[in-house]
Amino acid sequence: MSAVVGPELAERVRAAGAYDAEACMNCGVCTAVCPLGIDLLPRRVFRYVELGLEDRVLAETETIYSCLLCRLCQESCPAGVHIAENVRTLRHHLNRTLYGL
C-alpha cells in the first residue's frame, strides 16, 4: 500500500477536542489489557491519524465506537497517553465529518 503522509487529519482531529496520541510509543500494553480484546485501538488507529490515513480510520468506525472507555489501558500506559479521551475525540470528529451529527 502506498500513501501520502500528511498532518492535516491529525490537525483536524485535534481541533475536535483534547488529543495527545502523538505521545504513543506503540508498545502494545493497551492491546494486551483491553477487556474487549481490541487489537486495533488505540495504538494503530492513533498511528493512522498521525500519518493522515483517513480511509483507514473511517474503515474502523465499529472499533472506535466499541471501545468501553474503561481506561484500563490508560491506567497501564507507560507514556501517560489519555487514551479514552482520545477515543472520545475521534468519535466527536467522526460524528461531525462522517455522520453529519
Add this chain to the structure above:
Amino acid sequence: MPLPTKDVIGILGDNLRLRGSVLPLSKRDATRWTKGLDLPRGGETVLYTGQMFQLVPSVEGLVKAEERIGGSPLARLTGLGRRINRLVNVSALMARPSAQEREEFDRVPRTVAQLLRDAGVEFGCLYEDDLYSGALAHDLGLDELVAEHARRVHEIFRKHDVRRVITIDPHTTNMLRTVYPTLLQGYDVEVRSYLEVLAEAGGTAVAAPDGEVVLHDSCVFARYEGIVDEPRTLLARAGVTVLEPADAGRLTWCCGGPAESLYPEKALATARRRVEQLRPVSHTCVTMCPICLVNLRKAADGTIEFRDLSQVLAEARNREPAPG
C-alpha cells in the same frame, strides 16, 4: 447485522436535545423514588440522581428491542425510526419495564436518602428538575449537545440556589464533577458521591457480622473519580467481609455496559468474562453502578446474586451493633 451507528447515535442525540435525556422518562417515573420522603425542594445541598437508577429498567427494555431489531430486516429502517422519533418518543414506546423492575431501581435513591438522613446530612432534591447528566451522549462524542445540556442543568442549579450536590451513581458523579467544569463558565458546584459523604460522616460502630460478598468496582468510580476505599470502608463498618476478585480496585475489569447501546453482543461477552472472575469468589456480588448491575446480572444468568451497595448498607442498619 448491527444497528447503524449513525442512526442510533442520532436518535439518542435527538432525544437529549428535544427531551432532555437520551431515553426520556415521564416525570412520574423519574420522581417516584421521592414518594413519602418529604424532601425539601432545592436548597444548598441536594441529592441528585441524574435519573440513572430510574432509567436503567427502560434502557434494558430498549436493548432487548435493539437485539431483536439488530438481527432482522428492521435494522434497515432505523433511519426512518430516527425521523419518526423527532416527532414521537419512539424509544420510550419500545422500552416498557415491569413495575417490579422499576421498584428495584427506585429503591436505590430512596435508600440512599434514608442513609444520608441517618448520618445527619441535611439535603433536599430537585424532583422533576433532577435531569439526566448527558453521560452516554458524552461517551458517544456528541460534545455540542452535551455542552448545551450542561448549561441547562447549571441553570437549574442556579434557579434552586444549589451549592453542593450529592450523587449516587458513578456516571453522574463524573459528569457533574469532572466534565461539567470543562464545559461551563462559573460552575462552582461541589459534587461528591454519597459513598464519600457517608464514609466521611464516620461512625465507629460496626454492625454485627453478616457474611461475605465479592465487590465489583465501577471503572468510572475507580479510574475516573478515584473512589476505591470508600465502598470498602462502608462495607466493613456494616459488618460485611469484602472479598476481592481478580482485577479489583483501580484495575477493575469493565462490566461491558458502555458498549451496550451500539453493540449489545460485545457488552454481553465482556460481562461474561467478568462474571467468570466473580463467581468463584462469592455467591453475592455488590455493585455501585446500575449499568454494572444489570449487565453482570444478565451475563450471570442467575448463578450469582447482584445487589447494589446501598441495599447492603441499609440492611446493616437494622442489625444490632457488634459487641465491644
